[in-house]
Amino acid sequence: MDCNCKKLRDDIAAGRIKSAEAVEAVFDTIEKNDSKIGSYISTFKEQAIANSKQLDEKISTGKSAGILAGTPIAIKDNMCTTFGATSCASKMLENFHAPYNATVVEKLISAGAIIIGKTNMDEFAMGSSTENSALLKTVNPWNTQCVPGGSSGGSAAAVAAGMCSAALGSDTGGSIRQPASFCGVVGLKPTYGRVSRFGLVAFGSSLDQIGPITQNVTDAALMMNVIAGHDPADSTSVDEKTAPVCDCLEKIDEPIGNLKIAVVPQFNTGADGDVQKAINEAIEVYKKMGAEIVEIDMPHLEYSVAVYYIVATAEASGNLARYDGVHYGHRAEDIENYIDVYCKSRAAGFGKEVKRRIMLGTYALSSGYYDAYYLKALKVRNLIRGDFLRAFEKCDCVLIPTCPTTAFKFGEKMDDPLKMYLSDVYTIAANLAGVPAISIPCGFDGNDLPIGLQLMAPAFGEDKLLRIARMFESKTDWHKRRPPII
Amino acid sequence: MENLEYKIIVGLEIHVQLLTKSKMFCSCAISFGERANSRVCPVCVGMPGSLPVMNKKAVELSALAGMALNCKIAKFTKWDRKSYYYPDLPKNYQISQYDLPLAAAGFIEIPLENGQTKTIRITRAHLEEDAGKNLHTTGNFSQVDLNRAGTPLLEIVTEPDLSSAAEVRSLAVELQRIVRYLGVSEADMQKGHMRFEPNVNLHITKDGKEYKTPIAEIKNLNSFRAIERSVDYEVQRQLDEFSRTGITMETGNKTTRGWDDDAGKTVLQREKEEANDYRYFPDPDLVPVEFTDSWLAEIRAGLCEMPIKRQLRFVNEYDLSDYDAGVLTAERTTADFFEEAVKSGGQSKRVCNLLTQVGLKMANEANCSAAELGITAENLAKLAKMADGGQISATAAKTIMEKMTQTADEPKVIAEQLNLIQKNDTAELEVIVEKILAENAKAVEDVKSGGKKSKAAKGFLLGQVMQKTKGRANPKVVAEILERKL
Numbered sequence A: 001m002d003c004n005c006k007k008l009r010d011d012i013a014a015g016r017i018k019s020a021e022a023v024e025a026v027f028d029t030i031e032k033n034d035s036k037i038g039s040y041i042s043t044f045k046e047q048a049i050a051n052s053k054q055l056d057e058k059i060s061t062g063k064s065a066g067i068l069a070g071t072p073i074a075i076k077d078n079m080c081t082t083f084g085a086t087s088c089a090s091k092m093l094e095n096f097h098a099p100y101n102a103t104v105v106e107k108l109i110s111a112g113a114i115i116i117g118k119t120n121m122d123e124f125a126m127g128s129s130t131e132n133s134a135l136l137k138t139v140n141p142w143n144t145q146c147v148p149g150g151s152s153g154g155s156a157a158a159v160a161a162g163m164c165s166a167a168l169g170s171d172t173g174g175s176i177r178q179p180a181s182f183c184g185v186v187g188l189k190p191t192y193g194r195v196s197r198f199g200l201v202a203f204g205s206s207l208d209q210i211g212p213i214t215q216n217v218t219d220a221a222l223m224m225n226v227i228a229g230h231d232p233a234d235s236t237s238v239d240e241k242t243a244p245v246c247d248c249l250e251k252i253d254e255p256i257g258n259l260k261i262a263v264v265p266q267f268n269t270g271a272d273g274d275v276q277k278a279i280n281e282a283i284e285v286y287k288k289m290g291a292e293i294v295e296i297d298m299p300h301l302e303y304s305v306a307v308y309y310i311v312a313t314a315e316a317s318g319n320l321a322r323y324d325g326v327h328y329g330h331r332a333e334d335i336e337n338y339i340d341v342y343c344k345s346r347a348a349g350f351g352k353e354v355k356r357r358i359m360l361g362t363y364a365l366s367s368g369y370y371d372a373y374y375l376k377a378l379k380v381r382n383l384i385r386g387d388f389l390r391a392f393e394k395c396d397c398v399l400i401p402t403c404p405t406t407a408f409k410f411g412e413k414m415d416d417p418l419k420m421y422l423s424d425v426y427t428i429a430a431n432l433a434g435v436p437a438i439s440i441p442c443g444f445d446g447n448d449l450p451i452g453l454q455l456m457a458p459a460f461g462e463d464k465l466l467r468i469a470r471m472f473e474s475k476t477d478w479h480k481r482r483p484p485i486i
Numbered sequence B: 001m002e003n004l005e006y007k008i009i010v011g012l013e014i015h016v017q018l019l020t021k022s023k024m025f026c027s028c029a030i031s032f033g034e035r036a037n038s039r040v041c042p043v044c045v046g047m048p049g050s051l052p053v054m055n056k057k058a059v060e061l062s063a064l065a066g067m068a069l070n071c072k073i074a075k076f077t078k079w080d081r082k083s084y085y086y087p088d089l090p091k092n093y094q095i096s097q098y099d100l101p102l103a104a105a106g107f108i109e110i111p112l113e114n115g116q117t118k119t120i121r122i123t124r125a126h127l128e129e130d131a132g133k134n135l136h137t138t139g140n141f142s143q144v145d146l147n148r149a150g151t152p153l154l155e156i157v158t159e160p161d162l163s164s165a166a167e168v169r170s171l172a173v174e175l176q177r178i179v180r181y182l183g184v185s186e187a188d189m190q191k192g193h194m195r196f197e198p199n200v201n202l203h204i205t206k207d208g209k210e211y212k213t214p215i216a217e218i219k220n221l222n223s224f225r226a227i228e229r230s231v232d233y234e235v236q237r238q239l240d241e242f243s244r245t246g247i248t249m250e251t252g253n254k255t256t257r258g259w260d261d262d263a264g265k266t267v268l269q270r271e272k273e274e275a276n277d278y279r280y281f282p283d284p285d286l287v288p289v290e291f292t293d294s295w296l297a298e299i300r301a302g303l304c305e306m307p308i309k310r311q312l313r314f315v316n317e318y319d320l321s322d323y324d325a326g327v328l329t330a331e332r333t334t335a336d337f338f339e340e341a342v343k344s345g346g347q348s349k350r351v352c353n354l355l356t357q358v359g360l361k362m363a364n365e366a367n368c369s370a371a372e373l374g375i376t377a378e379n380l381a382k383l384a385k386m387a388d389g390g391q392i393s394a395t396a397a398k399t400i401m402e403k404m405t406q407t408a409d410e411p412k413v414i415a416e417q418l419n420l421i422q423k424n425d426t427a428e429l430e431v432i433v434e435k436i437l438a439e440n441a442k443a444v445e446d447v448k449s450g451g452k453k454s455k456a457a458k459g460f461l462l463g464q465v466m467q468k469t470k471g472r473a474n475p476k477v478v479a480e481i482l483e484r485k486l
């Protein structure tokens, strides 16, 4: 069964397929393949089937079933749900059961989505390979020797392996786009403030954004129509007056005339040969469609990684302070006093990378260092924003690779955090600037591993960005290729 | 102990709980004395994934207080996270304001014992959320009650301009009067709505040289008596310590002391000011606050004449004693009620007496304000006029006023019902006087004989007339007739 979201939804809504059948079929695939892939930390088979049957009944009586009508959807395990745990793939929150649903989860449910499970990730979304999960190992469906990318590795692998129709991920520095690129699927990081963060367990609050991971661009547009919008519970979500939510699906197949695409030469040349080649071919595809390609300079983007690892870790050091064994999280035994509870619980509950980032962030905010690190990082962040504003005066979107490489092997970068951090070099800037960015499949390397093309657009230009992505997709077949495992 | 010449230097930090319906960043109701942890939600317990949403009312009340304290209100202010680990702090950071406080650089005028006023500079006033409470009631563990967590607090910091315990107390009383006037806080000391922390030290002159004693901060005082006593105690303690040790102020030797009310002593809590690094940084979950001119104007409309000015005006305009003016202006509604009654024609001193001697006593018993007793200002004015015109006695006025809280009848109607209208009819009274004189020849003789007995005899005759009229004769008129006849 082809489980892509839009088609399945149309079939279900029209009564050609029952939601319960679709959900059961997806669970068959999960049962067959997920022991090899490791996408899901938890699944909700009984609840999902019960919900889909209810939905089928609703449809059979002619009632509207919502725009996701009975489609099986996965969500990353850092979004709160009243069902199951919200573990963030951490020993700390392994047993945390939220008393409320994240706003996006509520939106999915009211759109008729069937939430089938929660996916693996790097602990607290910190990582680029999902190797930092304290609970589960996820492999790349294209090559099980390789990582699926991260931190939303479970979501990307599940979509690639047909173990859901679509998934939600969260993206702080590339955590949607990089695994989408590694797994050969579509991943969209919306504009900061477009999607509510309420119920998303925070990593870097000024960077975090929830977005869809899907089999194709149209599905990403459909998912955006469900999750975008102002939320009074999230002060940083943008109100409709400032930036009205547009229908991303309405004109998705209409090409944009007089399209101007900017390329940043210094970025392309930094990537692997195969990646460079695929990107150059993608540029040719756009040219053939009549797009004008302009070369631009974004001089401050090279500082992205440095700025990111100060801003994100500083915010994380505050956000993760509450996991102390007193308020939340794992509580150590054999303790003397409350300081002891803090020290021992945090020592045992957090993994290595999370501790490293808390240390980094704490250091950057410490008195005497604040100005030199955090304050300076904020200033450079503004310069990066400026680079984007200037770029968008000259173009509709910026085109660069999603990643400098394709999926790497397990363990390859685990001993060298800096090398791991640098794999996010192309994705981080969009988070710092708050602009929307999408990764779409644009080819394969010599080892048959997928390559991702990244497009970035002005803030709140998701509708246009998706159309530009769709233009490429409509002329290519990369997104139709499925990993050999299924 | 040697006689030292010294100056007392005190600065104050004051926490004022704002009079809002809900907490600072969530919709939980503000409560007092409720069952532990019954007034909490995911936001104020810092649950993973929850986000704060600013209470606009709290910001407005703070700005209003800032205006009343003659502060500059920041056009642009923001929220900062203050990090420290403590069980009563759910997120392990407090949302506060660091480098851009909502209000700064103001002053407050306080009354002195000699009838003058003194200006105390206000350094800053900022808004923050309160913490919960640690309970150490049972067993070998502690509990935390988070009902108070997230309650909006205005922290006001003064310059060290106070130079006696009496001045510190006066500022506390005056500030309570101001925040109550503005409806900024209930300022109920017993409920902890105002908490004071004086920073005390001495400048001692000895052998022509000035020595500064180490600063002691006295924590968490919540009664006027404790404020005055603790500062007095601290002054003596520091004098004594200086005489014994000669220790003077230097970096790092500020101490923190608690107040033991039973023992009447301050007690050392922390020997040295800990090198606390709160790692302040802007809270990325909240957007900055920008005060537009129109919003500020709207808030400014809530200002009113400050109590200290009003008290002075009452003395001058209504010819009241400073004491009475102070009593009437202690609460804004009482002062308003008084002025309305005077405007309606009541003579100011008479209205003042009725209010202070009868009204406030009844209000106190009924646990409401004098304006809420159910008496209209017009009727109070009418009552005052009747008493002034001699239609009723002063005692009768009190009886009528008590009755007025139970009925909407005009005072004249009540007086008639209760037979309290005085007999002012000279002709009628003359007949009665003549009759009494005829019946009491001995007394008449005593009066005429002059000397000691005369005064007593006059009183006796007056008493006889009053008895005959059942107390309703106007004693002034009777005395006049007696004087004439004898």
Ligand SMILES: [Zn+2]
Pocket (backbone or CB within 6 Å): B023, B026, B027, B028, B039, B040, B041, B042, B043, B044, B045, B150
């Ligand atoms: Zn609450």
